[in-house]
Amino acid sequence: MLLKEVPGLLAEKKKLLDSVRRSHNSHAQLFHGPTGTASFSLALAYAQYLACKAPVEDDSCGQCVPCKQFQKLTYPDLHFSFPFARVAGSPRELNCDYFNKDWIDFIQHKPLFHLNDWLSKLDVANKQAQINVDEAARVISKLQLKSYSGGPKFVLLYLPELLHSAAANKLLKTLEEPSPNSIIILISENAERIIQTITSRCQKLHIPRPKTADIQAFLKSRGIEESVANTAATVAENDMVLAMDIAEDSARYVTFAELFQNWMRGCYSAKVKEIFAFADQFTTLDKESQKEALQFFIQTLQIAFSSKQKSESAHHPVYEKLSFKLDGFASVLHLKNAQMALQVLEDAIHDLKRNGNAKLIISDASFQFSNLLRLKER
Numbered sequence: 001m002l003l004k005e006v007p008g009l010l011a012e013k014k015k016l017l018d019s020v021r022r023s024h025n026s027h028a029q030l031f032h033g034p035t036g037t038a039s040f041s042l043a044l045a046y047a048q049y050l051a052c053k054a055p056v057e058d059d060s061c062g063q064c065v066p067c068k069q070f071q072k073l074t075y076p077d078l079h080f081s082f083p084f085a086r087v088a089g090s091p092r093e094l095n096c097d098y099f100n101k102d103w104i105d106f107i108q109h110k111p112l113f114h115l116n117d118w119l120s121k122l123d124v125a126n127k128q129a130q131i132n133v134d135e136a137a138r139v140i141s142k143l144q145l146k147s148y149s150g151g152p153k154f155v156l157l158y159l160p161e162l163l164h165s166a167a168a169n170k171l172l173k174t175l176e177e178p179s180p181n182s183i184i185i186l187i188s189e190n191a192e193r194i195i196q197t198i199t200s201r202c203q204k205l206h207i208p209r210p211k212t213a214d215i216q217a218f219l220k221s222r223g224i225e226e227s228v229a230n231t232a233a234t235v236a237e238n239d240m241v242l243a244m245d246i247a248e249d250s251a252r253y254v255t256f257a258e259l260f261q262n263w264m265r266g267c268y269s270a271k272v273k274e275i276f277a278f279a280d281q282f283t284t285l286d287k288e289s290q291k292e293a294l295q296f297f298i299q300t301l302q303i304a305f306s307s308k309q310k311s312e313s314a315h316h317p318v319y320e321k322l323s324f325k326l327d328g329f330a331s332v333l334h335l336k337n338a339q340m341a342l343q344v345l346e347d348a349i350h351d352l353k354r355n356g357n358a359k360l361i362i363s364d365a366s367f368q369f370s371n372l373l374r375l376k377e378r
């Protein structure tokens with residue numbers, strides 16, 4: 001991946017390039033920031049730049065042998081380390097070698113991702129994933145190997161915060177005194193959870209939360225229609241990975257908005273029959289979608305309420321596709337009922353996560369909501 005193919009992050013790319021030019025780049029680096037950024041892509045593009053035989057002014061050449069190998073993820077001295085959980089049939093001593101083929105396939109198809117996307121691919125989304133001590137030993141051995149390419153050796157370690165403590169301790173020496181021509185890049189989404197003895201050994205680069213405008217530009221550059229890109233960027237609230245997922249499946253959010261519209265009509269009319277009809281409709285969604293829909297309802301409520309507080313008209317691109325007027329909904333909200341309504345939705349998500357009966361949960365939330373919409377400010 002070329003640096004210019006990594007969306008946004010212009011200042012961060014410049015910092016990296018400057019550090020290479022001045023030979024100030026460390027053999028142990030920590031890219032850290034929130035979830036939903038392009039930090040992994042940046043690490044990959046940066047490694048390619050370091051391996052490139054003929055880098056141009058501010059990027060890799062894209063033409064030399066290492067560049068071509070990086071594009072296919074076949075550069076022989078590029079290794080990945082990542083969290084995993086035991087799967088059926090996995091050996092007792094387990095490290096990333098076992099999952100490497102899946103990982104390569106995963107990042108080739110989905111260059112921007114969340115941890116959960118990876119764990120879902122392994123079918124272990126409900127398990128506790130970590131990087132174990134066997135994997136730390138593997139990382140060390142990979143960096144001790146002779147370079148096959150004759151160029152630098154890399155380990156890109158995704159989510160060092162999930163290193164088991166014994167694994168983290170095992171890596172300390174390697175981070176401090178790596179074998180020659182080795183570079184280890186840690187990509188973290190929760191740097192405060194990494195033990196300090198690791199972070200103190202790394203050169204740090206903060207990866208900021210992407211701005212809505214950057215996300216819109218990125219989605220449009222991927223050929224996504226403008227209105228879909230705007231919707232996705234708004235709904236995803238500075239999470240580029242989520243925005244990409246939404247853009248690829250934008251019809252889903254229109255469905256959620258329709259559900260919200262029906263829900264509010266039911267709650268506002270306070271007719272039991274309409275509320276149960278909505279509950280029936282809601283429970284046709286699968287469990288994950290139910291939680292996503294409620295999360296989307298929370299966002300709707302927040303947008304409507306904050307517009308009301310600022311005496312502005314409430315806009316949300318998904319609702320603009322429907323006839324639903326967010327301003328009408330906003331007009332019945334005030335500080336007291338908006339906060340209580342948010343709590344109702346958060347409780348409903350919490351109960352769904354604990355595998356409660358979806359129909360009961362959503363019916364109960366609806367009756368509470370119905371009362372809240374009628375609640376007077378004083």
Ligand SMILES: [Zn+2]
Binds near residue numbers: 054055060
């Ligand atoms: Zn090159």
